Amino acid sequence: MKAKAERGERVGTIVPYGYKRDPEHKGHLLVNEEPAPIVRMIFSLCAKGTGPRNIANILRDKKILKPTAYRYQTEGVYGTRTDTETPYGWNDRTVAGILDNEIYLGHTVNCRTTVVSYKDKRKKDRPESEWYRVENTHEAIIDKTTWELAQVVRQGKRRRTAMGGIDKYSGLLYCADCNSKLYFIRGTTLKTDAYGFICSRYRKHMGEEQCTPHSIRAKVLDEIILEEIRKVTYYARAQTRELVSFINQKSSAENRRELNARMVELASLEKCNNELHAMFRRLYEDNVLGKVTNEQFRMLSDGYNTEQREITERLPIVKQEIEDLKVAATNVERFVDIANKYTDLRELTPEVLRTFIERIIIHERTAKHSKTATQQIDIYFRYIGKLAPEQVA
Secondary structure (H helix, E strand, O other): OHHHHHHOOOOOOOOOOOEEEOOOOOOOEEEOOOOHHHHHHHHHHHHOOOOHHHHHHHHHHOOOOOHHHHHHHHHOOOOOOOOOOOOOOOOHHHHHHHHOOHHHHOOEEEOOEEEOOOOOOOEEEOOHHHOEEEOOOOOOOOOHHHHHHHHHHHHOOOOEOOOOOEOOOOOOEEEOOOOOEEEEEOOOOOOHHHOEEEEHHHHHOOOOOOOOOOOEEHHHHHHHHHHHHHHHHHHHHHOHHHHHHHHHHHHHHHHHHHHHHHHHHHHHHHHHHHHHHHHHHHHHHHHHOOOOOHHHHHHHHHHHHHHHHHHHHHHHHHHHHHHHHHHOOOOHHHHHHHHHHOOOOOOOOHHHHHHHEEEEEEOOOOOOOOOOOOEEEEEEEOOOEEOOOEEEO
16 A cells, blocks of 8 residues: 555545546546536635635535535445535535645645554544655646645635725735734725725834834725736736746846845744743743732733734744745746736736735835835735836825
């Protein structure tokens, strides 16, 4: 079984949803053209910003058989999770399982789970380093671009605001000075044109001078980003050779600068995290010894916990960015392929935004709080990085 897993042969008995067994080649998978469009729809919805729970609701409303019900209806396979009473009862876990499965890229990943022992057959997850992953073992249902976009959307999960809306920029906007995410500002008394973003650190610590607003209106940002995407995609289609040459020249030096900056940030975050641990420990000891009152302890510990939570949230992001930079290989050709698919961009939808944009850095205005001062915006495109800062009024 281990040898089969290493060779990329299937060791599971259940055929993944969207595929069928190859009658002429044991262990090989063929695309099942009946449920495969459902898999493509799930990834397409995710790429547009729809979460697993809402995707499950859409599938239920369309009365699409869930995987276990489809298997039972077509193959007569009745498993422990088969529920014939609710054949359309999709749930978010089933959808998330499909979105996480590299089988749809044409790859085989074996030995993701194991059992406790030969006596105890309960499954437990194995560390990713112990998986057996073999690429291109069968036909893919999802192309790599759609897969990567869906993963990016899922990593930047967008929570609904108090008013029930969803910010399409969630996880993409960062403050140029403190690296905090920008917070979406809207309200019942504000007109749509007044909706905008400000630095989340500034908002949390207003008056403490920890940062500045870095504010920008959503409508203005939409216009800038859409126009920049239009310009860059046109350039990619019209002058492909020049773009490839330019990106290849700048990528290596820029990559090194970005990597060094992220390494410095990681060291700073880890140092702050360790210092906060030590400070909290001393504060606890002082409270036990009576040097600090319970009220003082509560107030100080709340501040430490808030700061530590921010660091804890930022640490995995920086580590992932470092890993991405270490293995990054500029793929201008992929960007050109995507640009060729979007020849008539008229609206900045969540799908378009996340297809082309990796990150947006908002700088403070040259004159704080001024509505006429210029403001620099650094736009990082997927696969090709930052081309040039844009000065806007």
